[in-house]
Amino acid sequence: MKALVCVKRVIDYNVKPRVKADGTGVDLANVKMSMNPFDEIAVEEAIRCKEKGVVTEIVAVSVGPQKAQETLRTALAMGADRAILVQTDDEVEPLAVAKIVKGIADEEQPGLIITGKQAIDDDSNQVGQMVAALLGRPQGTFANEVAVEGDAVVVKREVDGGLETVKLALPAVVTTDLRLNEPRYASLPNIMKAKSKPLSVKTPADYGVDTAPRLKTLKVGEPPVRVAGIKVADVDALVAKLKELGVA
Amino acid sequence: MTKVLVWVEHDNATVKDATLAVVTAAAQLGEVTALVAGSACDAAAAAAAQIEGVARVLKADDASLANALAENVAPLVASLMADYDAFLAPATTTGKNVAPRVAALLDVMQVSDILSVEGPKTFTRPIYAGNAIATVESADAKLVITVRGTAFAKANVTGGSASVEAVGGAADAGTSTFVGSEIAKSERPELTAAKIIVSGGRALKDAETFAATITPLADKLGAAIGASRAAVDAGYVPNDYQVGQTGKIVAPEVYIAVGISGAIQHLAGMKDSKTIIAINKDEDAPIFQVADLGLVGDLFTIVPELVGKLV
Numbered sequence: 001m002k003a004l005v006c007v008k009r010v011i012d013y014n015v016k017p018r019v020k021a022d023g024t025g026v027d028l029a030n031v032k033m034s035m036n037p038f039d040e041i042a043v044e045e046a047i048r049c050k051e052k053g054v055v056t057e058i059v060a061v062s063v064g065p066q067k068a069q070e071t072l073r074t075a076l077a078m079g080a081d082r083a084i085l086v087q088t089d090d091e092v093e094p095l096a097v098a099k100i101v102k103g104i105a106d107e108e109q110p111g112l113i114i115t116g117k118q119a120i121d122d123d124s125n126q127v128g129q130m131v132a133a134l135l136g137r138p139q140g141t142f143a144n145e146v147a148v149e150g151d152a153v154v155v156k157r158e159v160d161g162g163l164e165t166v167k168l169a170l171p172a173v174v175t176t177d178l179r180l181n182e183p184r185y186a187s188l189p190n191i192m193k194a195k196s197k198p199l200s201v202k203t204p205a206d207y208g209v210d211t212a213p214r215l216k217t218l219k220v221g222e223p224p225v226r227v228a229g230i231k232v233a234d235v236d237a238l239v240a241k242l243k244e245l246g247v248a
Numbered sequence: 249m250t251k252v253l254v255w256v257e258h259d260n261a262t263v264k265d266a267t268l269a270v271v272t273a274a275a276q277l278g279e280v281t282a283l284v285a286g287s288a289c290d291a292a293a294a295a296a297a298q299i300e301g302v303a304r305v306l307k308a309d310d311a312s313l314a315n316a317l318a319e320n321v322a323p324l325v326a327s328l329m330a331d332y333d334a335f336l337a338p339a340t341t342t343g344k345n346v347a348p349r350v351a352a353l354l355d356v357m358q359v360s361d362i363l364s365v366e367g368p369k370t371f372t373r374p375i376y377a378g379n380a381i382a383t384v385e386s387a388d389a390k391l392v393i394t395v396r397g398t399a400f401a402k403a404n405v406t407g408g409s410a411s412v413e414a415v416g417g418a419a420d421a422g423t424s425t426f427v428g429s430e431i432a433k434s435e436r437p438e439l440t441a442a443k444i445i446v447s448g449g450r451a452l453k454d455a456e457t458f459a460a461t462i463t464p465l466a467d468k469l470g471a472a473i474g475a476s477r478a479a480v481d482a483g484y485v486p487n488d489y490q491v492g493q494t495g496k497i498v499a500p501e502v503y504i505a506v507g508i509s510g511a512i513q514h515l516a517g518m519k520d521s522k523t524i525i526a527i528n529k530d531e532d533a534p535i536f537q538v539a540d541l542g543l544v545g546d547l548f549t550i551v552p553e554l555v556g557k558l559v
Contacts (some may be wrong), residue, residue, distance in 0.1 A: 094348070095352065133322060136425065159429070
């Protein structure tokens with residue numbers, strides 16, 4: 001079966017984002033961008049499924065600007081077979097991304113769609129669930145373990161308080177949690193090879209999707225700043241403070 | 249008046265705390281109806297009816313709803329939404345699993361993890377791991393929202409006297425089955441509800457050292473135990489201990505960070521704590537920039553000494 005993997009180009013997770021002074025957003029000019037960490041895990045999982053022989057082809061998909069091609073090339077270098085960039089300079093909300101992915105899934109008919117559980121820029125945690133809803137497919141969110149068994153996929157999910165296991169009829173949608181796997185690095189020869197792998201460029205209109213935002217961002221501000229604290233000299237001073245706080 | 253449907257998180261017997269904050273948020277929007285969907289969930293529905301601010305309880309009782317599988321729950325919620333203007337769920341793993349599926353079925357954008365209600369369709373929410381706060385206004389006809397539990401006061405569990413009405417329409421989508429769960433048993437307060445949290449990081453070395461160092465302090469303070477991602481990844485504690493952008497978001501009265509450097513992903517999960525106390529040997533660790541009280545030194549001497557001096 002075919003696997004579809006959704007990847008997003010986001011601000012690198014090590015960069016501390018700066019809010020623009022005019023309150024219109026976060027400053028992304030000249031900031032290092034990378035593949036969303038959860039999506040790396042999604043790509044890795046698709047590759048492992050292929051290595052186990054349950055997946056035959058991996059198609060990586062990204063919705064974003066022309067530069068998102070770099071993110072797709074990274075996925076190709078890791079081991080994806082081909083890529084589709086749905087190019088737009090607009091910021092596309094999860095609902096519109098999900099509709100685009102549905103359009104691609106209708107064409108490609110993947111058995112498994114794997115996305116990260118959330119993107120570290122908008123922190124929405126929606127796309128995978130929305131794709132599953134639009135396709136009428138089951139969802140295995142926050143996956144900690146994925147095992148394809150015949151015409152079903154067994155997903156161990158990270159939930160509050162522990163783990164939960166569900167069995168989903170294929171085709172299904174899986175979203176990855178942090179501990180699902182350790183993504184591999186792309187080797188130099190594979191990075192070179194990835195340059196010649198097929199990458200097709202589409203637009204949201206090709207899938208009949210209107211990307212006009214449903215949520216209007218009125219303002220983006222800094223979070224409240226904590227008042228600078230003090231350092232205490234020793235444990236006795238700490239105990240005294242804890243007593244003041246009424247916790248000891 | 250705006251009619252709000254609130255997803256009640258429960259175990260078929262009792263209502264989970266996360267729901268109480270959602271009721272508070274929902275009451276700021278309009279009249280609150282609580283939806284208790286489950287199997288043999290009479291007790292949970294009765295408990296929901298007691299919550300102050302809940303005007304009505306809808307009880308959907310069906311075997312297919314027993315484990316809150318999104319495939320079965322979302323169509324039910326979407327059909328009920330014909331009579332409601334907004335659907336609110338807690339931003340817990342259950343809420344995050346179900347709500348976006350409901351939103352897509354209704355063809356609306358979800359507003360995730362709201363921190364405040366600024367107007368009938370205007371909300372604030374954190375983005376970029378809490379490094380920025382966005383104020384967003386929805387243009388959709390119906391609202392689907394998940395609520396950050398630590399950002400709203402909890403509604404009183406008594407004082408309400410809502411009527412309970414049974415609703416039908418539940419069906420098994422037949423695409424997913426619940427196999428089982430491994431829920432960590434703990435005598436401690438639940439992490440997201442605890443007043444005091446003692447949290448350990450990579451510096452705790454290994455699982456045995458983590459337990460031997462952090463547990464006595466947590467016991468003395470009656471605290472929940474948390475951990476940084478580094479400590480979880482290294483296998484010191486199970487992953488449901490993780491505090492941070494990708495783990496749990498907590499805001500206790502006192503958060504004690506032991507051997508945690510304070511990466512932005514960790515701070516995203518705890519920087520709304522009332523008092524933050526940091527114990528770290530590196531005086532330049534970023535955790536000290538948010539800590540109200542800091543003690544620089546070796547945690548392996550400080551923590552046992554602290555335990556000894558607490559009565």
